[in-house]
Amino acid sequence: MRKLSILLVSGALLSPLWMSSASAQFAKPEDAIKYRQSAFVVMASQFGRMQSTVKGQVPYDAAAIKANVALVKTLSTLPWGAFGPGTQGKSNAKPEVWSDAAGFKAAQTKFEGAVVKLSAAADSGDLDKLRAAFGDVGASCKACHDAYRVKK
Numbered sequence: 789m790r791k792l793s794i795l796l797v798s799g800a801l802l803s804p805l806w807m808s809s810a811s812a813q814f815a816k817p818e819d820a821i822k823y824r825q826s827a828f829v830v831m832a833s834q835f836g837r838m839q840s841t842v843k844g845q846v847p848y849d850a851a852a853i854k855a856n857v858a859l860v861k862t863l864s865t866l867p868w869g870a871f872g873p874g875t876q877g878k879s880n881a882k883p884e885v886w887s888d889a890a891g892f893k894a895a896q897t898k899f900e901g902a903v904v905k906l907s908a909a910a911d912s913g914d915l916d917k918l919r920a921a922f923g924d925v926g927a928s929c930k931a932c933h934d935a936y937r938v939k940k
């Protein structure tokens with residue numbers, strides 16, 4: 789019983805750390821790398837699946853797109869808390885992520901702004917607006933990768 793309540797208490801204390809991406813804590817650099825890479829993969833999948841709508845290959849389902857964009861918006865907040873100091877390791881993040889932290893932060897801010905516009909476009913139900921906003925988000929992914937991700 790005593791063990792159980794200790795577990796419950798420590799669980800309650802720990803969970804906010806995991807709930808808040810900005811202060812995500814990791815025991816080892818490899819854990820942070822795995823976390824952010826996984827977050828990017830899921831975000832990329834959720835973002836990329838809208839491409840068929842944007843390209844006009846499938847009918848525009850405004851409600852489905854809205855739900856999808858809401859997920860992208862949430863997922864887009866996840867990777868950044870896992871770029872703590874000393875977590876370059878064997879990742880594909882360039883040293884510039886840390887040596888030019890202000891530039892990396894600016895690229896994030898630009899991206900998050902583009903996602904907010906994507907969200908507004910999805911709310912509007914206007915496919916042309918969605919298409920333009922989707923392109924802008926994609927461009928902001930690429931801009932950051934060009935500067936801060938190792939080319940493969």
Ligand code: HEC
Pocket residue numbers: 821824825826828829831832835879880881882885892895896899925926928929930932933936937938
């Ligand atoms: C502010 C910078 C930045 C933005 C914006 C950004 N990325 Fe990345 N992305 C990175 C960095 C840095 C890495 C390398 C991370 C690592 O290896 O630790 C990465 C890695 C990835 C990966 C590979 C994950 C893996 O398994 O190694 C994918 C996929 C990806 N990003 C997709 C996207 C998509 C899609 C967007 C836009 C919707 C996006 N990224 C926006 C910086 C960014």
